[in-house]
Amino acid sequence: MKMFSKFKSLSRTVHEEQEQEPMEQTTYPRIRNEGKSVCCTTSLTVWRKSLLISCNGFTVIDSNGNLVYRVDNYMGRTDQITLMDASGKSILTMCRRRKLGLLVSWFMYEGEMGNKSRRRSTSSESESPICCVRKHFNILKGGNVQACVYRTDKRRCAAFVVEGSYANRTCKVMDESRRVVAEIKRKEADTKHVSFGVDIFQLIVYPDFDPGFAMALVLLLDQMFE
Template identity: 60%
Template sequence: MVFFKSRSIAVHEDHQPAEECIAAAATAATGGDCRSLTVWRKSLLFSCTGFTVIDSCGDLVYRVDNYIGQRPGEVTLMDASGKSVLTVRRRKNLRLVENWHVYEGEVGDTSRTNRPSSSKQPICSVKKHINILHANHNVLAYVFLGNSDKRYAYRIEGSYANRSCKVLDESRRVVAEIKRKEAMNEGVSFGVEVFLLIVCPGFDSGFAMALVLLLDQMFS
């Protein structure tokens, strides 16, 4: 873990003292303020592509390590210890609209049947929004709970290319947000490879990160 921590601090200039970290953890546990995560669009393993997600103390929270050329239609989100949290998997179909499923944990070998080897059901499906013949050009995707696509639970609006997105529930309340990370020192720019994921109380941070992975597949 020392290797991960030393590299994570390099992209996290807002490193906090231990006392502030303890206070932030207590606030998050009681459902207080929003949680701020720094997302680095880079794997910490040299032979992989992926993501590294760091909390406000500079500790590794989530990671994505994809070996180059491995399963381009399937991405697994892991916690700091390497345990699979969620799997994002693209659905192959002949329809114009692109669809993805999100599963808890891993889904096994899908190379032959295009289906999970286990009997797992997706916790949600996500549909990319096609702007053709639609008035709302600000919508990026719709999130449906389970395997249904009749009524969305969340919608994602904004621009992933500019790292400016919001996840809204049915009442249009913002539950998560992707924002550009501002550098504290003048003349230093993080660009779009390092950005912030803000997660509001009551919304799962792992699920929010899975939506980031989906947006990256849709719009990168």
């Protein structure tokens, strides 16, 4: 696609300082402690647009201009979102559950979930959620916490918090020790008079944190704050 080729070229111009090896598929750090994690900082360009015509979604490419993740949503805002890899394989599925009042929870599952007609019946797929993500509400105190990520077996204490402003594309994901594990940043161009706006931005993922998990958090922030 011409549009995608242009986007690949655009990504290379802003990632010249971050030459990296291709990303590996990893598991979910601190949520699940098995498998590998990335050992270097990963910079992804996130485009708030699907490559499919008449479809909402996201397109994510790496510093070499290669497609890494995609989201193709035919229904607009929905109660279920699936993050796929470049080949279209489902990596993570987020399902929204509503309760009385303001509380809305998103449960994250590995693979494709929630649709029995399409669900894969493999032994590696877990029926239990990886984590629960909630929009942060604090009517008594100020602060810039956007969302909290809870382990399914320990919901009173957040495993990760997201602080900043997703609407302005300036967010930090921090673990329990307040270490920054991922960041959402406005995309800067080295060419004068070029503005990317808020539909094209950067996702920086630091060592030992999974890029797929970080991108899934971006999708949920987009549902919560857009």
